[in-house]
Structures are given as structure tokens and as C-alpha cells.
Amino acid sequence: MSSLRFQAPPLDISSVLHGGFHHPVLRKYQNNGRNLTKDMFMYPIFISDDPDAEQIVATLPGQKRWGINKLEGFLGPLVKKGLKSVILFGVPMEMNKASTTDEVGSPADDPETPVIKALHLLSKLFPGLFLAVDVCLCEYTSHGHCGVMSQLPNPTHSNFPTLDAEKSAQRIAEVALAYAEAGAHCVAPSDMMDGRIRAIKLALMQHGYGNRVALMSYAAKFASGLYGPFRDAAGSAPEYGNRKCYQLPPNARGLARRAIKRDAAEGADILMVKPTLPYLDIVSDCAQLEPDHPVAVYQVSGEYAMVVAGAEKGIYDLKQMAFETVESFVRAGATVIISYFTPQFLDWLDEPRTE
Ligand SMILES: NCc1[nH]cc(CCC(=O)O)c1CC(=O)O
Ligand SMILES: [Zn+2]
Numbered sequence: 001m002s003s004l005r006f007q008a009p010p011l012d013i014s015s016v017l018h019g020g021f022h023h024p025v026l027r028k029y030q031n032n033g034r035n036l037t038k039d040m041f042m043y044p045i046f047i048s049d050d051p052d053a054e055q056i057v058a059t060l061p062g063q064k065r066w067g068i069n070k071l072e073g074f075l076g077p078l079v080k081k082g083l084k085s086v087i088l089f090g091v092p093m094e095m096n097k098a099s100t101t102d103e104v105g106s107p108a109d110d111p112e113t114p115v116i117k118a119l120h121l122l123s124k125l126f127p128g129l130f131l132a133v134d135v136c137l138c139e140y141t142s143h144g145h146c147g148v149m150s151q152l153p154n155p156t157h158s159n160f161p162t163l164d165a166e167k168s169a170q171r172i173a174e175v176a177l178a179y180a181e182a183g184a185h186c187v188a189p190s191d192m193m194d195g196r197i198r199a200i201k202l203a204l205m206q207h208g209y210g211n212r213v214a215l216m217s218y219a220a221k222f223a224s225g226l227y228g229p230f231r232d233a234a235g236s237a238p239e240y241g242n243r244k245c246y247q248l249p250p251n252a253r254g255l256a257r258r259a260i261k262r263d264a265a266e267g268a269d270i271l272m273v274k275p276t277l278p279y280l281d282i283v284s285d286c287a288q289l290e291p292d293h294p295v296a297v298y299q300v301s302g303e304y305a306m307v308v309a310g311a312e313k314g315i316y317d318l319k320q321m322a323f324e325t326v327e328s329f330v331r332a333g334a335t336v337i338i339s340y341f342t343p344q345f346l347d348w349l350d351e352p353r354t355e
């Protein structure tokens, strides 16, 4: 018989938490007023310039590049299940090959560019669907960077491309305006150039879109290792160097807070943090710094692929893990969730949850 070496003290009132969540209904009450709902989800869609494309992206399991002829068949059933919004990315593979790309990304706002055609079509097909569109130059520039370069790259300093802030902001505003004219309800610049929110807002206002197009800023976008599958899908990897001079350093909480406050002051209607899982502190900062703005989060391609890969390895259950990630986003303060899991959540949120 072992001698009693320690006698735990009797529980007192402040020790007892289990009483508050022993029942499934009680567990629902513990969400601090934040519920995960279908209308929080925004689904990223890649639009190809091959009108009949339905191309698998090897590194982004389950996602495809879609031709505009396939959009009705693809999105119709999702809209029926409750899909409320999409964010479009133009991925003009043929345009790139045909050397129509240039220093300023002219194909971005060519009337024939796939994303403009898709905006026209989707506005007609699904009048109730909220149409956001990513605004960036990297899919369309010859150098693959997100802005306009100020000079030719210096080969001895090739990791540090220099961008022309004014020319970049002006060009990006021009592209955003073209997407507004094509029917976008929301333009979302992902380039991270200085001053582009202000430039886009002014361009929208000057052309009568100030009160009917939302501006969603990729406000705190980090130079992350998690964008790889997206760059495959979009063909948007830079030709040289990297994006560390315009996307935020992963250790930079202060810079992220400044970027969030700046973009709110420059006229952003929605503030986004990206990627999400390694940056939940920034999501929480964003919700606290700008409590009067919707906070969007982007569960980016690499985060999605990680969750899928771990489930395939048998490390965890896919649905449980996907829920755990998005619940963490909501807990941190997100009100909009951009995720490649959107189609699954449209089903999962109808199924009874195992409590
Ligand atoms: N500016 C382009 C852009 N817009 C959205 C993403 C990433 C999205 C994802 O990984 O799912 C990127 C990639 C990048 O900045 O390199
Ligand atoms: Zn870009």
C-alpha cells in the first residue's frame, strides 16, 4: 500500500469549470457570441484564359483552373448550397506564353482578360453572388513582381527589386477601376505597394464607384512560405528575387499593426490578414485596432494543402482539423474567411456536428 504523499485540497468555487461545458448545448454557449456561418466564407476561384479549361493544380488538391464556359456548371450547385461570395484570380496561362506580358502588366485590364470576362458572365448568371476580385500585377507582368519596377534589376542585389511606389499605385488603381467597371462588387489589392489603397479609393470615387464598390485590403500580408501552390496555380512566381521588400517580414508585429491602421485610414472597407494560422495574433490585433471594420482572413494555398496532406497521412481527421482551423480564425476575430475549403463547409455546416 502506497503511503499518501500528497493530499489534494478540496475544490473550491473558483476551481470548477467542467460544470459549464458538460453538455453539447452548453458547449455551444461558450462561443462568446461568435458563430461560424456559411455566409462568412469567400471561395477563391482561378479563371483560365482557355474557355473550356478544367485543369487540375497538382499542388492544390481539389482545386482547378476554370474556363469561363465551365463556371455555370461548377458554381451553380455551390450557390444552391448557400455560397455567398467568391474572389476571382485571373490566371492567363496562354497570355503569359504569348509574350503579351510587359513591365506594367498590360493584360491585367485588357477587355479580353479572363477575369473581366468572368465578372461580366457571373454578374448575369448569379445576380445574388458577391463578386470580389484580386487586384495584382504579378500574374501579368514580364518580371512577375506585384508592382511596377523603378529600374532594371541589379544582378548583384537581385533579391531586392526596387519598385516605383507612385507608378505602382497608379497602375494598380487603373486595374481596380477596370474590374469595378466590369461588375466587381469588391476589389482586393494583394500587391502590398505603399499608397495603393488611397489611390484605388480615389479612382473609384472619381468614377462614381465610391459608394458601390467595396475595397478589401490585403492589409497585413506576410512574405510567407505558404503561397507555393497558389503560385503554381496562377503562374505568378517572380522571375528573379523575392517579395521580401514589399510583403511583411514574419517577425514584424509592429509593421503589421501600422499597415492595418494605415490601410483603414486610406479608405479600406475590409481589412485582411494573410496567411492566417501562423498569424492569429495579428488577426486579433486587427480586430482590436479596427473594431469597426470587418476582418477578413485568407487561409492560403499552403495552409489548405497542409491540412489536406496531414489528413491523407492519417495524422488527423480532415473535417475535424478544418473546423479547428476556422474556429481559431473566428475566435481571433475574423468575420470573413477566404478558404479553399469553402465547398466542403457548405456541406459540413448542414451536417450535425459530433459533439
Ligand atoms: N499577389 C498575388 C497573390 N494573391 C494571393 C496570393 C496567395 C494566395 C494563396 O496562397 O492561396 C498571392 C501570392 C503571392 O503574393 O505570391
Ligand atoms: Zn502579386
Ligand SMILES: [Zn+2]
Pocket: 160, 161, 162, 245
Ligand atoms: Zn528593398
